[in-house]
Amino acid sequence: MRFFDLLKLSLRMFKARTMRTLLTILGMSVGISAIIFLVSFGYGLQLTLLEKITTSDALVTLDVTLGDKRTDGNLDDSAINDLKKIPTITDIIPVLELPGQGKFDDFTLDVDTVSSSASLFKNEGLKIEEGKFFVEGETQNVVITSAVSRIFDLTPQEMLGKTVSLTLFQNNSSTQSSYQSDTLYTVVGVIAGEENIIYVPLNSLDGLEITGYTKLKAKCASTNVLNQTRSEVEALGFTASSISETIDQANKVFSIVQIILMVFGMIALIVSAIGMFNTMTIALLERTEEIGIMKAIGASRAGISMMFIMESTLMGFLGSLGGVILGYVGGKILNILINLVATRFGGQSVNLFYNPAWFILTVIGFGAFIGFLTGVFPARKASSIDTLEALRYK
Numbered sequence: 001m002r003f004f005d006l007l008k009l010s011l012r013m014f015k016a017r018t019m020r021t022l023l024t025i026l027g028m029s030v031g032i033s034a035i036i037f038l039v040s041f042g043y044g045l046q047l048t049l050l051e052k053i054t055t056s057d058a059l060v061t062l063d064v065t066l067g068d069k070r071t072d073g074n075l076d077d078s079a080i081n082d083l084k085k086i087p088t089i090t091d092i093i094p095v096l097e098l099p100g101q102g103k104f105d106d107f108t109l110d111v112d113t114v115s116s117s118a119s120l121f122k123n124e125g126l127k128i129e130e131g132k133f134f135v136e137g138e139t140q141n142v143v144i145t146s147a148v149s150r151i152f153d154l155t156p157q158e159m160l161g162k163t164v165s166l167t168l169f170q171n172n173s174s175t176q177s178s179y180q181s182d183t184l185y186t187v188v189g190v191i192a193g194e195e196n197i198i199y200v201p202l203n204s205l206d207g208l209e210i211t212g213y214t215k216l217k218a219k220c221a222s223t224n225v226l227n228q229t230r231s232e233v234e235a236l237g238f239t240a241s242s243i244s245e246t247i248d249q250a251n252k253v254f255s256i257v258q259i260i261l262m263v264f265g266m267i268a269l270i271v272s273a274i275g276m277f278n279t280m281t282i283a284l285l286e287r288t289e290e291i292g293i294m295k296a297i298g299a300s301r302a303g304i305s306m307m308f309i310m311e312s313t314l315m316g317f318l319g320s321l322g323g324v325i326l327g328y329v330g331g332k333i334l335n336i337l338i339n340l341v342a343t344r345f346g347g348q349s350v351n352l353f354y355n356p357a358w359f360i361l362t363v364i365g366f367g368a369f370i371g372f373l374t375g376v377f378p379a380r381k382a383s384s385i386d387t388l389e390a391l392r393y394k
Contacts, residue, residue, distance in 0.1 A: 020282075021279070024275060025315055025318050026319075026322070027271075028273070029320075029321075029322035031270070031323065032269065033326035033327035035269060036327025037265075037327040038262065039359065041352060042258040043354040044331075044352040044354040058123055061217050061218065062229060062230060062240045062241065062242050063241050064083065064238050065216075066239065067234065067237050067239040074211055076210075076212050076213070080092050082236055083218055086229060088225040089220060092219070093116055093119055093123060094116065094213040095216065096115040097114050097115075098115070098168045098170055100166055103164060103165045103166075103167075104162060105163075111196045111197065112197050112198075113166065113197070114198070116201075117136060121133045121199075123217045125243060130156035130157050131156075131187075132189050134188055134199075139201050139203055141185065142188070142198050142200050143191060143199040144187055144191075144198050145194075146190055146192050148198070156190035161186065162187045163184050164187065165180075167179065167181070181205065181207075185204075218233065226242060269370065276315060276316070277374040277378075280308065280312050280378040281378055283311070283378070284381055288385060291304060291382050301383035301384070305380060308378050309372060311375060312378070313371045313372045315371050316370050316372065317371060320365075320370075320371075321367075324363060338350075
């Protein structure tokens with residue numbers, strides 16, 4: 001028989017047994033939608049977390065501190081000059097972290113200060129919540145964490161424009177000295193954070209004697225040279241680490257989570273596959289006499305088998321297609337509801353579901369393959385039926 005003749009015979013299931021066929025396809029759709037929903041939820045959580053903790057610049061940046069082999073020096077200008085000799089390093093950002101006190105109007109608050117250049121924000125992976133970051137050349141603007149605003153029982157928006165004077169405390173050997181900045185700073189931005197931190201332009205601390213920085217941020221040319229650069233930095237006696245290591249670990253954890261979620265979805269798919277197999281077996285029994293007639297007029301065993309396989313594969317394909325639609329729509333609806341609740345309580349909108357194109361295509365193909373497998377046994381059984389016994393079958 002020709003291909004289109006077999007296709008027409010396979011499509012007869014929608015006319016002869018419409019309700020049973022649709023219910024079988026719906027069962028397959030439910031199984032596929034469970035996989036789409038759960039796995040896309042895993043992908044969405046992964047992307048949301050990574051977007052919150054990093055930026056593209058942070059992925060190519062190394063945190064450089066003093067190592068065990070370099071005990072005779074500090075992270076000072078000499079160390080910066082040594083690191084600049086490494087050709088794969090494109091920029092070095094000094095960071096000075098000191099405890100201090102911030103005076104907002106008549107209220108004094110213990111804070112931690114992070115003094116650096118404006119490029120620190122991108123290379124540290126920080127993201128603004130309200131306002132903006134200070135830029136290069138600005139010496140009177142600072143950025144605070146949301147924890148500071150909560151102490152004053154104010155929203156981040158209400159903290160913008162407030163002024164603060166800073167006193168920094170620095171340990172020199174066995175003594176502690178204090179530095180009172182002459183600058184009256186203005187809060188221009190707020191970032192998310194649970195600690196009381198104020199980010200200060202390093203070039204605004206001209207009167208502070210800096211004997212060594214807390215750490216250096218070494219920006220590499222690309223992620224391809226990150227490991228090579230780390231080795232060269234450590235060869236100079238420093239210790240180097242990168243947020244990319246943390247992200248690699250997070251990706252491994254999320255891969256395990258996605259596999260676990262997929263297993264739960266596969267359980268639903270197996271149940272629906274059993275239902276499809278049952279439908280094809282019943283179809284075989286109902287069409288035994290028809291198969292006998294087809295064989296009597298010259299239909300080949302291969303043609304009989306192909307008819308059943310095409311029928312089951314088509315149901316699997318339609319079921320997986322419907323499952324993709326159900327899973328996608330279900331994820332979108334749940335995401336909208338979650339965001340409505342989150343924004344109502346002051347949170348931010350997030351996208352908790354993500355469906356890569358390759359994943360969607362793989363699931364559709366996998367659903368069609370499951371349909372193919374459920375039709376193999378009934379197809380072989382149908383092709384091996386004796387013609388006379390099939391014609392006598394009632």
